[in-house]
Amino acid sequence: MTSANPNIDQRQRFSFDNTDIRGEIALLENSYQAVLERHDYPALIANAIGELMAATALLSSNLKFAGRITLQVRLPGNVSLLQAESNEQGELRAIARYDDQANRRELALDDGQLAITIEPENGQRYQGITAIQGGDIAQALTDYFEQSEQLGSRFWLFCNGQRAAGFMLQKLPSSDNNDPDAWDRLTHLASTIKADELLSLSHRDMLHRLYHEELVRTYPHSALSFHCTCSKDRTGNALHQLGYDELNDMLNETGSISITCEFCQQEYRFLRDDVEALFPERHPH
Template sequence: MNSADQLQRFSFDQTDIRGEITHLNASYRDVLKRHSYPTVIAVELGQLMAATALLSSNLKFAGRLTLQVRLPGNVSLLQAESSDKGELRAIARYDESVDAEQLSFEDGQLVITIEPEKGQKYQGITGIEGGNIAKAMEDYFEQSEQLASRFWLECDGQNAAGFMLQKMPAAETSDVDAWDRLTHLASTIKQQELLELNTDVLLHRLYHEEQIRVYEPKDLKFFCTCSKPRLATALTQLGYDELDTILKEAGKIEVSCEFCQQHYAFDRQQVEELFPQRHPH
């Protein structure tokens, strides 16, 4: 049984094709235990987290990568984030007054955002149909990056996993049939195999006749980037008058992080300190 939360890169000798496998077990369940998501939401969010983990290998610098599924219906947002350190978090927004059976993933947008700690933010947008994250990812790489890519994303509500193959814009390869052959073999993976087999076993089962190179795995974990100073910065966007009104009514300002449910409170003195220009020395 696969247990490690990891991202595993691999490549095929004599070809311009690389791949990745990710397994999210504890990190995915850490997201679920903070929210009571209906199964239909939890499964889709697990697939999005797996996709985010696969893409996080593109972070060659300090920063974070965010995938958002923005939809017009009763499920309005799915969002997953990964840092360059392999720290993951995720959230969903949906109409909680609607029965779980009525929740649906309509056509919308998949938004990919890369935010380096230093440098320019990048954002790419592609269409997503019926919540099909794997297909939207393939479309994005085809249109925006001109890279042939295939994604397989699975989630059973307890564990999530993802598998990716990508054809790099590379030198001439002697193995002209490699892409068709390797993607065909990958498409034979069953959901249970992707979720439960450890990476070595899975790669051997698929590609024991190929020359495959496996790299050092990267560990993944749940981690929320919220903090009291970060939330304080967000509060200042509301402006002093708005915060003053809340303080007069409630005596303090209470905020919960929507990702991890961590609770923060600000009293009058702490709010006053956010606006030093009101108290010139």
């Protein structure tokens, strides 16, 4: 079922001439599989993570600066957290938190929250949170944009365990609209997307299948990949916050401190010299 597709791990922007509507299409395979290789997620969670990664890939195209967007689905039940992140270059990572009792058949999003956080490398962090009213992740995103951004947005997200795919339409706040029926017409057409189409067709074929009677303008593709932002330096900074005495106690017990990144499973080991180096003020020349 995985045929050659030129748009694997790519996203593409498109817009419709004479309207204030634009869209984004994304297809993930290697970037998604890189997450699954690092975690033994049950199928239900693996699929939800795929949908969330696809959504994050779509939204990260809106980042106009160096920084990061994080999507979190926070739930009250046995699956407590689904999280996916991307920087402006489409470098993605994701994680799920759940317990052994996680229901393997159905993931109910009712009573959950969707949080979207935007963190520019330089500038103010922004976070919006909305209650999830049930439905799926695509519906939760649509509700989020309606409530917190007052921006008409619709999402279609699919995952089959091998690939994840996303499709987004957004109505820009603009007066330049000569086609008042466009939003209804274009979203109605997008609602005919089938999972196997979005997961298998090239972006060009998908857009042609939906919009061959519309004036679609496409923009250059950009790459999507898996990348974890962890490093020994960042891990050291986190350890530093525990304080010297606490770290010293840990070293006395075990001889070294090992920290494993929960996103990528990379292990960082700190020996006594490494810990001392975190506190240069203790070693004046």
